[in-house]
Structure formats: structure tokens, C-alpha cells
Amino acid sequence: AIRITQSPSSLSASTGDRVTITCRASQGISSYLAWYQQKPGKAPKLLIYAASTLQSGVPSRFSGSGSGTDFTLTISCLQSEDFATYYCQQYYSYPQTFGQGTKVEIK
Amino acid sequence: EVQLVESGGGLVQPGGSLRLSCAASGFTFSSYWMSWVRQAPGKGLEWVANIKQDGSEKYYVDSVKGRFTISRDNAKNSLYLQMNSLRAEDTAVYYCARDSSPRYCTNGVCYKGGWFDPWGQGTLVTVSS
Numbered sequence: 001a002i003r004i005t006q007s008p009s010s011l012s013a014s015t016g017d018r019v020t021i022t023c024r025a026s027q028g029i030s031s032y033l034a035w036y037q038q039k040p041g042k043a044p045k046l047l048i049y050a051a052s053t054l055q056s057g058v059p060s061r062f063s064g065s066g067s068g069t070d071f072t073l074t075i076s077c078l079q080s081e082d083f084a085t086y087y088c089q090q091y092y093s094y095p096q097t098f099g100q101g102t103k104v105e106i107k
Numbered sequence: 108e109v110q111l112v113e114s115g116g117g118l119v120q121p122g123g124s125l126r127l128s129c130a131a132s133g134f135t136f137s138s139y140w141m142s143w144v145r146q147a148p149g150k151g152l153e154w155v156a157n158i159k160q161d162g163s164e165k166y167y168v169d170s171v172k173g174r175f176t177i178s179r180d181n182a183k184n185s186l187y188l189q190m191n192s193l194r195a196e197d198t199a200v201y202y203c204a205r206d207s208s209p210r211y212c213t214n215g216v217c218y219k220g221g222w223f224d225p226w227g228q229g230t231l232v233t234v235s236s
Binding site: 087 | 151152153154166168169202207208210219220221222223224225226227228229
């Protein structure tokens, strides 16, 4: 199975900060990577697919980049509603696997 | 509005069985692959299984092969997960999700894999004596 290493596992930031989360795949996955946001007690919500395509309705402060093995999720100006846990997921090969998550907390 | 609603979770003893259901609405259910994804308490996400539109292809994560069976009833807009020989490590919230598979098709060949959107609210399965 393709292993996805996500970093950091947690971070503290303030409203208005620029935040970057990275995912590294154990082998090349082209651009077959998605990003999700999960708030406590809620289901994950798709933010980005195909590494950089913003899902409809997702604010433009979210962006994704990367291909091959290294990927980045950037939140350009952190808002209060963005405090959550973020996961990346590869869908290049089965089993489809997720990173271990990054919890974004209020500083 | 696209909606997925899971049901059927609960407390079951090790070695027991449970059947989860997912009712879909707001989209043409028969046109999409569907997946089950689980999340153990306080842990990350794990894809469990998926099924093609007509049920002709099914895939599972190794840890549930031979114990879990995914199925669907397009006439009822419903997805199911039959879970047998349950273990403590199967304890999790189980989400159904619409699956965007396949990721790519060319020359009549489709390559499996996709992202998940939307997700249901989840149903908790607890395996404990």
C-alpha cells in the first residue's frame, strides 16, 4: 500500500496566518491526491481534488499544489472556521490511503 | 440536496455480525461508485471498501477481506456493508461516501480510484464484550 506521511501532525496558528500542510507519498502518485477538512464530531468535507482543483463552494483561501510525491495544502488567511483537522488522501492505487491528519489549533 | 444517511451501527460482541445501511438522495445513485470509510475513535481515516455502479466490481482493504461484504440496491438508492466476524479493531465510525471513481479512462480502460464527496454523518460500531 502507498504510505502517506503528513506533516506536521498539529500546529498552532492565529486568525489571519498563512498555514501550510504537507503530504509525502511513498511512491509517485501523479496528481491523484485529495484534501479534506474534518471538524469534531462531523464527517470529513472535500476541499481539493486532483492535487489543486478546488471543490465547488470551498473558499479561495484554500489552495493545493504538488505532483509526484510531494504535495501542499495552503490556507492563505486563516479564519476562525478553519480550525479543524485536515487529511490528504491518495487515489492512485488501491487501497486508497489517507495521511494521519494535521490538527490546526488556535494559538 | 445530495444526502447520505447511515444506519445500523451499535454494540456487538467480538465474533458477531452487523449490517450497515446508507440511504442516498438528491443524486442519481445508480450512476456512481460508492465507498465505506471508517474512523476509529480519536484516529485517522481508513478506506474500507467500494462498489461499482452496477455492483459488478467490489474492492476491499486487506484487513476486512473475507469478513465484510459491500453491496447496493439501486432500486432503493441504498448501500450496505455486511460485517461478520467482527473484532475489537473494527470499532469505528463508519461513513458512506460517494466515490468519484474511476480516476482516469483511456482507450476503453478505466483506472480505479477516486476522492470521496459527499460523506454521510456516520454510524458508530462498537465491538466489545
